[in-house]
Amino acid sequence: MTEREFGNTTLTQEEERKSIVVCPVCGKPVNNHSAEEIYTVDMVESDFRIRTLDDDILDTWLVFCHHCFYVTHDFTQIPSEIEKVQNVIESKDYRERFTDTNPTTMELFEHYVYMLEKVKALPTVFADTYLRMSWLYDDDGNETLASEYREKAIVNFAKALLLGDLEDKDISMIYYYISELSRRKGEFERAKKSLLKMDMQIPMFRRLFDMQSVLIRDRNKTAVAMPREEN
Structure with a gap:
């Protein structure tokens, strides 16, 4: 079994496979790197923002399914009202937002907020x-x-x-x-x-x-x- 080195962390192929999960909305395989991310904390700021020694984890905090465009932080978490979520992401208005299938971090947050508004999140x-x-x-x-x-x-x-x-x-x-x-x-x-x-x-x-x-x-x-x- 081959290994890849990430600083002090060793990630095996078996562990990499664990980051592949099923989208709770469409049921197709997706990469859950956001929730599985490993990083070294440099400091925590007064608003609880975590600063790392590596990349800014804010850039990968949200992930989305390339099949159905569902946006989340963790694909292993099933939405409490999944039917509402399905109705939103299957709508024409929502799908038209994804003219670019490689959105920027800010665009992904904007798509996420749109979905939250439609499902009336807490x-x-x-x-x-x-x-x-x-x-x-x-x-x-x-x-x-x-x-x-x-x-x-x-x-x-x-x-x-x-x-x-x-x-x-x-x-x-x-x-x-x-x-x-x-x-x-x-x-x-x-x-x-x-x-x-x-x-x-x-x-x-x-x-x-x-x-x-x-x-x-x-x-x-x-x-x-x-x-x-x-x-």
Whole structure:
């Protein structure tokens, strides 16, 4: 059996075959490299963006089926309302979006958002997607659109809070995200108010509070590296 070397990681042919899975929508074989990706973490930023020592994993976070054009992060996850998804991706409007079968990262995110809108996905899914799109615009140096998509993420995080049925830790995490994204937009008062709503009895959020409160106090609008936990 031959092997390919990836830094400190050895990937055998057998392991490569495991990345070939079946599309849950059309049933045809697809490559699931996004979910199977192996990388070395350099740092985690204050909005939980992972920076690696290799390629930017944001470029491969979404994958799509070349047979039916279904877009996802992980083909092993079956959509909860698969019939709705099938109806969307089989529609003329959706298929006409794929004039290029090798879309850019941003185009793939736009196709993904279109699908999410049609199936009426949960606010948390939209929030997570808009957050990642803000990273893309940030990388392109487009602060106007980066700020716009941070606000879209904030709005959907707020909608998730209104829907309820969340664990205490999830609620605090949403408040943290609203605080972080508000700070990045320069809206320090909103950032402060949201930060104070986190559950400080959970050690993780105590540490996040300490870090974020200093950034808000200093009116710092940049992403910073998360402090590493001491062993």
